[in-house]
Amino acid sequence: MSKKKHLVVLSGAGISAESGIKTFRDSGGLWEGHDVMEVASPEGWRRNRTLVQDFYNQRRKQLLECEPNLAHLTLAKLEEEYDVSIITQNVDDLHERAGSTKVIHLHGELRKAQSTLDPTLVYDLDHWEIKEGDKCERGSQLRPFIVWFGEQVPMMDLAIELVSTADILVVIGTSLQVYPAAGLVDFVPASSKLFLIDPTSPGVRLNKKVVYILENATSGIITFGKMLKSEI
Known part of the structure; x- marks a missing residue:
């Protein structure tokens, strides 16, 4: 049996907004x-x-x-095929309630x-x-x-470690404007696949090859799933 690819998810407020948060x-x-x-x-x-x-x-x-939405549920289901690590900027527990088993919260x-x-x-x-x-x-x-503004982000070191071992990184529901979380993409290996799901993502310019999915979280995750099957 081949080893599962490491799929790392960086999620932000956009994914929870579709659950009413x-x-x-x-x-x-x-x-x-x-x-x-x-x-x-x-x-x-x-x-x-x-x-x-x-x-x-x-x-x-x-x-x-509030309840987990399709995006949360789809990410949880991906654990059947991938080694999924979720790094979230969100303080809710919707990823866990959807069934994801490896979730770290950057902001508490x-x-x-x-x-x-x-x-x-x-x-x-x-x-x-x-x-x-x-x-x-x-x-x-x-x-x-x-973790309030001005306080240290204690989970950053673990987040950097996870991103640096990612075969695939998908950023979903975040405009990558909040640091230090936004800087995590700098640690993705050059050989990794990088996806950005966000309707405002054309305004984000990264010094890496990125596949932009210009959709909200719930529709974008479906597009992402199809790309996983066809391209990876």
């Missing part, structure tokens, strides 16, 4: 009516942590009403909480709300397990 970059820098720096920065947390907690509580509640996970004292203390949430007074085992307040 709103994104801030499509609304003038506002996220559900808030300036992103109010709700996605350490400074915002220090200024008004009640606002920040409520914001993510509402995002968590919204997530419970909405359905987890972390200690404000010790960021290595991370807890799964079985409910949608983090309340004032909910504390870690060391006695400090819990906060959203989200």
